Amino acid sequence: MNHDGPIGIFDSGIGGLTVVRAIHTALPDEATIYLGDTARVPYGPKSPATVQRYATEILAWLLAQRVKAVVVACNTATAHALDLLREQAPVPVIGVIDPGARAAAAATRNGGIGVIGTAGTVASGAYRRALLALRPELRVIEQACPLFVPLVEEGWFGHPATRLAAEEYLAAVRLGDVDTLVLGCTHYPLLAPLLAEVMGPDVTLIDSARETALELTAVLDRAGLRAPAGGGTPRHRWAATDDVERFAMVGSVFTGEALASVELVDLTHE
Amino acid sequence: MNHDGPIGIFDSGIGGLTVVRAIHTALPDEATIYLGDTARVPYGPKSPATVQRYATEILAWLLAQRVKAVVVACNTATAHALDLLREQAPVPVIGVIDPGARAAAAATRNGGIGVIGTAGTVASGAYRRALLALRPELRVIEQACPLFVPLVEEGWFGHPATRLAAEEYLAAVRLGDVDTLVLGCTHYPLLAPLLAEVMGPDVTLIDSARETALELTAVLDRAGLRAPAGGGTPRHRWAATDDVERFAMVGSVFTGEALASVELVDLTHE
Structure with missing residues (x-):
């Protein structure tokens, strides 16, 4: 079991940061990595096939970061892509x-x-x-x-x-x-x-957001994947697919904390 | 001179349809083709480099439709990409x-x-x-x-x-x-x-929108590119990169006319 991996969380943009905030409250010992697909936000008006393609690309990126669980912190992506992601992922996938x-x-x-x-x-x-x-x-x-x-x-x-x-x-x-x-x-x-x-x-x-954090807690407990308590301050990573400055600015409103450095991720490989 | 080609107009989404409406009013004999990049809307929060890449892809698609002029009916794309498009296009390019x-x-x-x-x-x-x-x-x-x-x-x-x-x-x-x-x-x-x-x-x-249509009129006149009057009702094509149903619905509000069939265009070739 990979207790050490972070929890991967993604959303089309910054909204999923309310889920991150709830996860940090419920699971203070867990490291997290958040990806906001700000280059392609919003998902809401896009077709199911498009959203599924985006979600699959993000899952691959999160798995490459060695996450131990994935939270789809986006209602649109959960509605269109949760089943597909569960088929593809070797780790638990939780929707909102x-x-x-x-x-x-x-x-x-x-x-x-x-x-x-x-x-x-x-x-x-x-x-x-x-x-x-x-x-x-x-x-x-x-x-x-x-x-x-x-x-x-x-x-x-x-x-x-x-x-x-x-x-x-x-x-x-x-x-x-x-x-x-x-x-x-x-x-x-x-x-x-x-x-x-x-x-x-x-x-x-x-x-x-709060209910999803509680569900994640239960899933980690059942799978024996909880990080041990007292392991020091966990690391939190932030990533976005475009305009990391705006992400950091608006994101601090959502999380109630200053977002340190935000990584720029290119999912399209272009 | 290619008097017969349509005027190509694009925007990140549906907003540019106000420009189309103004063009139809100012230039009733001209055929038009409109592309709304609804898969990647909005451009506003995206970085200049990303907007330039999108605009370049759209220009290539419009040129493949044999347009005789291009109107960038999007302020963000005009701000970030007009000069670049003018370098690349063999036809007049007009911004808003x-x-x-x-x-x-x-x-x-x-x-x-x-x-x-x-x-x-x-x-x-x-x-x-x-x-x-x-x-x-x-x-x-x-x-x-x-x-x-x-x-x-x-x-x-x-x-x-x-x-x-x-x-x-x-x-x-x-x-x-x-x-x-x-x-x-x-x-x-x-x-x-x-x-x-x-x-x-x-x-x-x-x-x-109105000022851009007047500018387009002047540019076509100077270049000798105006369609001859009395050539029958010109053809108007509508295209979007995602969710053509919503495009047709909201678009009719913008143009004041029912949008016939909306073509789905895939710019990413994926």
């Missing part, structure tokens, strides 16, 4: 959809669950399928919120424009008598305080 | 920056010009350079408006959230005593009514 769906199915009392995400995630129906596979009687209301990602990347977490957008996007969800809302995009945890206000105190917010 | 800059320099009475665009366009300083080359005494205030593109693509042209964003982005520009505002992104003409309201009646809006 199943952990969030399980937490939501366990949390709801009235059986009504809202799911918000990018256009691509919602169109894929991945959360609906995952939820109904767990509990077929659930009522699931999905809503695409395409403006949330750019609003978060602008840093407008509590801006009046963000509130207006949230009120418009969530209107149908609120009418649907849901008591649980899945934040089905890795950017959205940064909007959690605003979304909680808009949804009201009776609705439980499910943070996919 | 110089025509807008010339119109703004001619329109201002008090010498104060605001320029709004994507983060990439503003960071490039391309409009500032073009304006100061024309009239060194001009005062230029540039402002990145990263949310305008997603707001336009959501169709929120007059939405209260869009107005709030516009008021915030334009606050510094309004304080700068400008009487002319350059819409330095091909998406922005669709926000023109809202932007005119926010800026007030004393500010002239410069629509780069």
Whole structure:
């Protein structure tokens, strides 16, 4: 068993850093390596075949870094490519959809669950399928919120424009008598305080990033892959496929820490 | 002279369709072919080298379609790649920056010009350079408006959230005593009514799409490349590098016409 390898985490851009933050909290002894495919962000509007090709290229790069587990910290890539990556990878591969769906199915009392995400995630129906596979009687209301990602990347977490957008996007969800809302995009945890206000105190917010970190912990424990505690401060590597300066700048907002050096990775070999 | 070839127009995505609309209005006898690089949109946050590589690939594809002129209907690609494309192309290549800059320099009475665009366009300083080359005494205030593109693509042209964003982005520009505002992104003409309201009646809006179509007309006339009038309805082709369905849907908003069939083009040959 390769206890020493880092955990590989990837996303189309910087959103997956909320997952990294949750992993650092849940697993403080684990080294991590994060790749943001900023040259090809966003994945949301792209076709499943394109996203699968990108994800396969990233998996190969992460495996070359000798990762012991892979976290697909991107809802679109999870929806389109998780099964394919699991076929290809000799290490555990964890997506962000199943952990969030399980937490939501366990949390709801009235059986009504809202799911918000990018256009691509919602169109894929991945959360609906995952939820109904767990509990077929659930009522699931999905809503695409395409403006949330750019609003978060602008840093407008509590801006009046963000509130207006949230009120418009969530209107149908609120009418649907849901008591649980899945934040089905890795950017959205940064909007959690605003979304909680808009949804009201009776609705439980499910943070996919946090749930994915808990799932990773369980998977590492089951496989005997946890790094031993007390091994010193683990190393964290950051990589992006384009514009590492912007990645470092916006990324520090997401992780709550300054990102040391960001490596530039060329996946296209051109 | 190849009077019969179409005019090739490209953009990182669908924004350049505002330029196509302006070209169809100014040059109703000309056939056009539009390529939206939707697989790799947006160009704004990408590095100059990456944008140059993309633009070179697109130029090769357009030349293979036997275009008689090329319009770079993308501010980021114009800022980073226009000179390079002009070196490589055996046909006239027209960007969106110089025509807008010339119109703004001619329109201002008090010498104060605001320029709004994507983060990439503003960071490039391309409009500032073009304006100061024309009239060194001009005062230029540039402002990145990263949310305008997603707001336009959501169709929120007059939405209260869009107005709030516009008021915030334009606050510094309004304080700068400008009487002319350059819409330095091909998406922005669709926000023109809202932007005119926010800026007030004393500010002239410069629509780069319209100015580029007028520049193209002049270039074709000088080169003797105009299609003869009365040659029947010209053919218009539409192409995208990914998700042609979404392209057709959002594109119809931009052009004001239903886009017939959209061709899928693979520039990466993978």
